[in-house]
Amino acid sequence: MKAHDGMYIDGxxxxxxxxxxxxxxxxxxxxxxxxxxxxxxxxxxxxxxxxRAALAGWAATPxxxxxxxxxxxxxxxxxxxxxxxxxxxxxxxxxxxLSQTVHVGAPIAVAGSYADLxxxxxxxxxxxxxTVYHEPVGVVAAITPWNYPLHQIVAKVAxxxxxxxxxxxxxxxxTPLTAQLFAEAVHxxxxxxxxxxxxxxxxxxxxxxxxxxPDVDLVSFTGSTAVGRQIAAIAGAGIKKVALELGGKSANVxxxxxDLARAVNVGVANVMSNSGQTCSAWTRMLVHRxxxxxxxxxxxxAAAKYGDRIGPLVNAGQxxxxxxxxxxxxxxxxxxxxxxxxxxxxxxxxVSPTVFADVRPDMTIAQEEIFGPVLSILRYxxxxxxxxxxxxxxxxxAGAVWAGDEAEAVAFARRMETGQVDINGGRFxxxxxxxxxKQSGVGRELGHHGLAEYLQxxxxxx
Numbered sequence: 102m103k104a105h106d107g108m109y110i111d112g113x114x115x116x117x118x119x120x121x122x123x124x125x126x127x128x129x130x131x132x133x134x135x136x137x138x139x140x141x142x143x144x145x146x147x148x149x150x151x152x153r154a155a156l157a158g159w160a161a162t163p164x165x166x167x168x169x170x171x172x173x174x175x176x177x178x179x180x181x182x183x184x185x186x187x188x189x190x191x192x193x194x195x196x197x198x199l200s201q202t203v204h205v206g207a208p209i210a211v212a213g214s215y216a217d218l219x220x221x222x223x224x225x226x227x228x229x230x231x232t233v234y235h236e237p238v239g240v241v242a243a244i245t246p247w248n249y250p251l252h253q254i255v256a257k258v259a260x261x262x263x264x265x266x267x268x269x270x271x272x273x274x275x276t277p278l279t280a281q282l283f284a285e286a287v288h289x290x291x292x293x294x295x296x297x298x299x300x301x302x303x304x305x306x307x308x309x310x311x312x313x314x315p316d317v318d319l320v321s322f323t324g325s326t327a328v329g330r331q332i333a334a335i336a337g338a339g340i341k342k343v344a345l346e347l348g349g350k351s352a353n354v355x356x357x358x359x360d361l362a363r364a365v366n367v368g369v370a371n372v373m374s375n376s377g378q379t380c381s382a383w384t385r386m387l388v389h390r391x392x393x394x395x396x397x398x399x400x401x402x403a404a405a406k407y408g409d410r411i412g413p414l415v416n417a418g419q420x421x422x423x424x425x426x427x428x429x430x431x432x433x434x435x436x437x438x439x440x441x442x443x444x445x446x447x448x449x450x451x452v453s454p455t456v457f458a459d460v461r462p463d464m465t466i467a468q469e470e471i472f473g474p475v476l477s478i479l480r481y482x483x484x485x486x487x488x489x490x491x492x493x494x495x496x497x498x499a500g501a502v503w504a505g506d507e508a509e510a511v512a513f514a515r516r517m518e519t520g521q522v523d524i525n526g527g528r529f530x531x532x533x534x535x536x537x538x539k540q541s542g543v544g545r546e547l548g549h550h551g552l553a554e555y556l557q558x559x560x561x562x563x
Contacts, residue, residue, distance in 0.1 A: 104135035104277075108144050108301065109284040111151035112294025118143035123274050123301065128194035128413040128450045135192075137277045140302030142310035145269070148298040149316050152240045152267035155295030160237045160265040162293075167263055168219035170292050174259075175212035177286035178251075182209070185282050189250060192276045194412040194450070195375060203375070208255035210531045211547065218552055219263035230563050235556040237265035238342060239318030242311040244304070244332070245280075246324045247273035247415050248378040248472075254283050256535075256546045257321045257344075258297065264555035269298045269317070271308050275415050277301040304328065312336060319344065319555065323380075325470075326495075326540050333543070344544035344554045346380070346536060348470040349498030352491035353383035354513060356484070357392065358505030359525075365396050367526050368501070369403035369476060373454050376411045377423075377474035381499035381521065381535075385460075385467060386478045387487050393480045397438055397458045400478060404439035404454045411474055413450040420450040423473030430457050430466040435477070462490045470496070484513065492518045497538030499523075520545075 104125070107114040117138035125135040138144075159167075178185065186200040195204060224235045243257040254270060261268050272280035284299045300307055312320050312335045322332045323346040336343045353371070355364045371383045388396040414420045427442040440455030452473050460467050460477040467477050481487040491500065497519040504510035507524060514522040520537045534550035536542050544554050 109299040137301040140300040140307040145310040148269040151295040171216035173290035208252040215259035215263045231560045234559045242317045242320045244322045247275040250276035250279040260552045345542040347542040349380045350494045350496040351499040353501040356504040359503035364503035365399040372476045373407045407454040426471045495540040498541035
């Protein structure tokens with residue numbers, strides 16, 4: 102695709118306020134594949150003004166018409182699926198098959214779900230002698246990450262539009278080309294001018310200006326807990342609503358009655374998918390002491406199969422960060438059973454699929470989010486010990502439980518302090534709420550819970 106050299110503001114591609122640009126680099130070969138403008142506070146202000154001006158008209162648009170625009174947007178994404186997949190592969194480094202199935206397939210499903218929800222959601226209800234209206238919260242700042250560049254955009258923009266909000270999107274600087282393709286699809290779907298706006302730029306410049314802007318009513322951010330803390334502080338000062346999808350250190354708990362081979366193989370695949378760049382990845386595998394060494398061998402064998410099948414990390418900084426964690430794991434006494442810090446290729450930001458055994462719960466690699474293809478396997482004594490370890494981090498985003506009996510797995514999962522748990526390999530559900538407990542975030546995305554984030558309530562008494 103050819104990159105746009107402007108911002109999508111008020112229904113058209115407009116020149117950026119400043120002359121600075123951001124290079125877009127292919128992480129597989131380190132070549133520059135395009136440039137986009139580095140937005141300034143002035144670009145952000147122009148976009149927010151456009152969103153504010155369009156708000157009253159869009160909020161008053163009948164939900165059925167908003168649903169029709171979202172259905173047209175979904176169809177536009179379907180029509181561009183191949184181009185989007187190739188673009189995600191070029192700027193993120195994901196293998197093309199993963200880009201086609203996950204990076205494009207999932208957001209198309211989510212866009213479709215919000216087209217349906219916009220048409221069926223109860224935007225008003227009777228409660229005793231009151232009528233309660235669910236109204237759009239206003240102008241939404243959507244600040245999205247690079248790891249699932251289209252999915253994270255759709256998971257914010259689609260429910261915001263369904264709710265009747267207007268949006269300014271600031272995508273991650275590593276993956277802006279996918280965001281530009283999305284803007285083209287929005288335009289072709291007939292979404293009115295100003296309802297959706299795109300500003301590319303750096304987080305500390307454009308992202309901060311957007312979060313601070315007095316005319317933004319809600320900031321929806323997905324990214325690291327450290328940046329989420331800053332956004333929450335900025336939003337708190339302005340009494341803005343926030344929705345935060347932050348870090349994770351999810352536990353994959355394999356109970357003694359489980360099919361050990363299946364649980365370990367699916368667990369390794371989960372961590373290696375997207376090169377480990379998934380906030381909900383099950384990066385801690387918890388195994389009973391009697392099955393521990395067997396599980397370690399299964400994981401070693403499984404990891405070896407991923408050698409050439411995973412893509413690079415998104416940039417040089419991420420690669421060095423992940424390698425630093427691998428060095429730290431070795432230094433703190435964990436046993437390296439697969440992979441390691443050495444670069445597997447001369448070019449590209451690759452890290453070998455890495456598995457650590459003999460990981461203690463207090464080790465850095467068992468507590469901090471690594472965001473790379475690194476699995477820690479921990480030993481537990483009994484179920485209460487497993488629960489203590491599973492809940493023993495500041496995060497609570499996702500997790501998994503495996504058991505021979507589903508009820509046994511559910512009973513354990515109910516005691517986990519986390520927002521999502523997959524039981525015996527349960528499939529991703531685009532209608533189920535996604536979000537975290539503790540420092541993994543505030544609010545939920547997807548389904549009607551995700552739509553509710555973009556609504557505020559008004560009650561009329563009769």
